[in-house]
Amino acid sequence: MPGLTVRPGPVSGMGATIETTNLDNLSDNDFQELREALYRHNVICIKQQKGFSSRAQADLTRRFDPKATSYGHGKTIDAKRSILHPDLKTVPAHPEVQIIGNGHIAEYEGLHDFKLKHPHHRTFHKSAIPDELDLDYTRFYRWHIDAALFGSLNPPLVTSLFAEKVPAGRTQTALYDDDSDQSLQVPLGTTAFVSSYTMFDLLSPAQKAFALGTKVEYAPHPYVWISTAKSRQNGLGMVSEGLETPVSDLPAYEESDVQILPMVWQNPVTGQLALQIHPSPVRKLYCADGRVVDDLEEVRRIVYELQRPGIAPEHVYAHDWEEGDLVLFNNHGVLHSVVGAFREDEVRLFRQCNLAASKPPMGPEALA
């Protein structure tokens, strides 16, 4: 049996195209090759999978973590105040699979006559690109990890994205709109990825030592907590204006629901180290010397300084979606972002699947 053909893309360590004929019945050997390719290239795309079912997507995603059971966000996206609530629609027969996209859909996966809305930066960023420029210029909406960061829901190992319907291509210019004048020409509705291994490698020796010894505490009910605050214009974390939902106004929780995770996560195949922080809901830092940084503005300043070099244009892999693409990404080793603004008549239909991992992420102490 021929194995898989892996064609690496132009950005180092990020993105590869995989050729295989029979994704529904991958042998154990082929799956091991696919897993290896995922952890070496971090974002892999299997082309021409038209007709790939929700069940097959759920099964393939689970194969990376057979003991995983529930959707990565569990039921937490049901909370009406969560910033994730409007973006996701659950496939009734497969609750670990979500429908995302843009425009009116007459019928799909047993759901009828519904509307999808591609997240737009004007709903999340501190300020927006003027309406008259909106179809030409865009922003990175939110750099993130797919993770509930709350309760017993461990960050999913892998997310799969399947492109059922993709509007005809035009390009947009993604503006960073920060203190740089950086921008990047991107395909309409791209998903942008950056490598958290590159992000770690770009740190100075002192920053690496700091990151290796530091743990990050995320806010309770993280996506409700930030729902009242605004993001930086480059999508990399929040602006500090004291607008977060007061903890006393959050739904009830136990102290044990608050997640504290290493700042650096290890790649299980290559051993590489990723600076893996979800910048939006960070709340405190626990440093190796016992210092606790709990001033929110300072926490965000430190995290931003560590992460910002890694999202520079030359490190971004912007996937150019075609119908039938199945993309799998290493959610413990990349950050990703929605990008772009569609017209209402530009219909996009995607399915996303991930599963809360059966184990917490592997921190640097797991190094042999």
Ligand SMILES: [Fe+2]
């Ligand atoms: Fe995501």
